Amino acid sequence: MTPEAEIQHAAVALKRGELVILPTETVYGLAADAANGEAVARIFEAKGRPRFNPLIAHVADAAQAERIAVLDDRARRLADAFWPGPLTLVAPVRDRAAVCDLARAGLDTVAVRVPGHTRARAVIAAFGGAVVAPSANRSGRPSPTTFDDAVEETGAHAGAALDGGPCAVGVESTVVAVMDGALRLLRPGSVTRDEIEAVAGPLSEGGGEGHRSPGRLALHYAPDAPVRLNADRAEAGEILLGFGPVGQGRWSLSEAGDLRETAANLFRMLREADREKPRAIAVAPIPAHGLGEAVNDRLKRAAGFVG
Ligand code: TXA
Ligand code: MG
Incomplete structure (x- = not known):
């Protein structure tokens, strides 16, 4: 199939109520028609995802987001600055039919984002409506950042799968709630x-670990092997994922100590290490600043340390 035919094929699958493996710049998504309750139900089944955990509506541009959600001035400024790109805004829902109740987990709010990946936007534009897309992993597992990993996780449930290459960002979008006069970092x-x-x-x-961020479970993004954090060396039987000067070579998240490179490598390397069936996966300390906040958040959840 030509690239254009692949886009059309994916859009037709969405219209039929099928699931589609969708590349985005953050992680691969498992997409469905946001307005179709049966299609959305299939996402929850395929992932084994609890139904209280709402989904993100992916749209082609900010105008489509404004038709679905009520965006105030600050939300618009964030949209102008970061869309298309890895930012999700949670705001009061305007069009309840466009993103069905099940997709919103019954909430009066909706999460919207305009993905940065051109193939994702092309599919959404060809489809015409909003597309909900959680990460394409089974619930609780590391998010897939390559096409092969996405197909391995949930490909059996998808009517179409689109290869967009490895994900450039590697961790999921930042989620910010903009409502009730407050601005909260939920993820x-x-x-x-x-x-x-x-x-x-x-x-x-006091951002988002409470009821406002219902999907943030304690054990999440977890490989089968236990994960040990802030390690300065590998114990017997462990694989050490290094950073900077700690643990150079094949298993380094970034020999240069670069946080963008670390984020891009994180989930793929957790999966690759897991395939070796180590006693545990040890991970070197990662700085907390900048993108390190997201990397450390995912690592703590992979280790089961967030209660
Ligand atoms: O980068 C991403 O955002 C990826 C790609 C595929 O776009 N998608 C993704 O979706 O990470 P998912 O379903 O794995 O994560 C959605 C997060 C969850 O933590 C969920 O609780 C939160 O967004 N969320 C969605 N709607 C919400 C709402 N109305 N209020 C609060 N949190 C919400
Ligand atoms: Mg996820």
């Missing part, structure tokens, strides 16, 4: 806290 991601605050002003404290 750290590749758009950093500082970048959000530079555009939209200070974030409220």
Whole structure:
């Protein structure tokens, strides 16, 4: 199939209510027609995802986002600054039919994002409506950042699968709630806290581990092997994922100590290490600043340390 025919094929599958493996710049998604409750139900089944965990509606541009959600001035500034790109905005829902109740887990709010990957936007534009797409892993597992990993996780449930190459970002979008006069970071991601605050002003404290961020489970992104954090060397039977000067070679997340490279490698290397069936996967300390906040968030959840 030509690239254009692949896009059309994926859009037709969505119209039929089928699931589609969709590349985005962050991680691969398992996409469905956001307005079709039966299609959305298939996502929850395929992933084994709890139904209280709402999905992100992916749209082709900011105008489509505004038809679905009520975006205030700060939300618009964030959209202008970071869309298309790895930012998700949670705001009051405007069009309840466009993103069905099940996709929103019954909430009066909706999460929207315009993905940066051109093939993702091409599929959404060809389809015409909003597309919900959680990460294409089975619930609780590391998110897939390559086409092969996505197909291995949930490909059996998809009517079409689109290869968009390895994901450039490698961790999921930053999720920010903009409503009730507050700005809250619900999930750290590749758009950093500082970048959000530079555009939209200070974030409220006590962000999103409560009821407002229903999907943030304690054990998440987890490989089969236990994960041991802040390791300075590998114990017997362990694989050490290194960073900077700690643990050079095949298993280094970034020999240069670069956080973007680390994010891009993180989930793929957790999966590759897991395939070796080590006693545990040890991970070198990763700095907390900038993109390190998102990397450390995913690592803590992979290790089961967030309660
Ligand atoms: O980068 C990404 O965002 C990827 C790609 C595929 O776009 N998608 C993704 O989706 O990570 P998912 O379903 O794995 O994560 C969605 C997150 C969950 O933590 C969920 O709880 C939160 O967004 N969320 C969605 N709607 C929400 C809402 N109305 N209020 C609060 N949190 C919401
Ligand atoms: Mg996910």
